[in-house]
Amino acid sequence: MFPLRDENPSHSFPLLTITLILVNVAAFVYEFSFGEATEQFIMDFGAIPLEYSRGLNLSDSAAISPYLSLFTSMFLHGGIMHILGNMWFLWIFGDNLEDTLGKFRFIVFYFVCGLAASFTHIYLNPTSDIPCIGASGAISGVLGGYVVLFPLIRIKTLVTFLFFWTTIYVPALFFLGLWFAMQLMGQSSSGTGGGIAFGAHIGGFVAGALWMLLLSKKPRSAQVHRYNARRVPRW
Numbered sequence: 001m002f003p004l005r006d007e008n009p010s011h012s013f014p015l016l017t018i019t020l021i022l023v024n025v026a027a028f029v030y031e032f033s034f035g036e037a038t039e040q041f042i043m044d045f046g047a048i049p050l051e052y053s054r055g056l057n058l059s060d061s062a063a064i065s066p067y068l069s070l071f072t073s074m075f076l077h078g079g080i081m082h083i084l085g086n087m088w089f090l091w092i093f094g095d096n097l098e099d100t101l102g103k104f105r106f107i108v109f110y111f112v113c114g115l116a117a118s119f120t121h122i123y124l125n126p127t128s129d130i131p132c133i134g135a136s137g138a139i140s141g142v143l144g145g146y147v148v149l150f151p152l153i154r155i156k157t158l159v160t161f162l163f164f165w166t167t168i169y170v171p172a173l174f175f176l177g178l179w180f181a182m183q184l185m186g187q188s189s190s191g192t193g194g195g196i197a198f199g200a201h202i203g204g205f206v207a208g209a210l211w212m213l214l215l216s217k218k219p220r221s222a223q224v225h226r227y228n229a230r231r232v233p234r235w
Helices: 015-032 035-045 049-053 069-075 080-101 103-124 136-149 172-190 198-214 221-229
Strands: 002-006 154-161 164-171
Touching (some): 015 035, 015 069, 015 103, 080 103, 103 136, 136 172, 136 198, 164 172, 172 198
């Protein structure tokens, strides 16, 4: 299942969501401009669990403090499909969170969820010397916040099976609930199998959901969004 769009129009221009996407793309281009030195660049600016659990610095060049790499790691990606998938999810779900929280609280929310994701990954993999990179932890927080605020908003979803495909509309609660269940299964079966930090996804999602449940009021516009969504042309 892959999301194509949501029926949840935003009432403001998603400046920060677009900015985050552009910064991630710029960082990706810069990262791979190093060619053969890209691996060292990732070691320098990625978040390595062992550095935090043992108080070490595993990078030979020690470009920045390991604690700063908790932030820089959120803007690095391991390949084109990695960044495309992350940015697509941010584009679909980020604008409504930005619209609801406002610019300042949204950017704080984004980084807090990203840090929660990193700390969860470090806790679950304290001896790993593999750098963790990607915006998926912070974006998982966006998904967690979205499902709390807009559980009934419909998501146009691409469903494929072998050579057949179709599109269906499902509530955000179903789509994101299924996504979260897949992260739980991935963590329980393989942890970081296939290079995917499932624990970071779980930590970010839970942080985003808890933020909305405990620190934010459900927007009055939520009902308006669902009402207007019926009038949005479908494609």
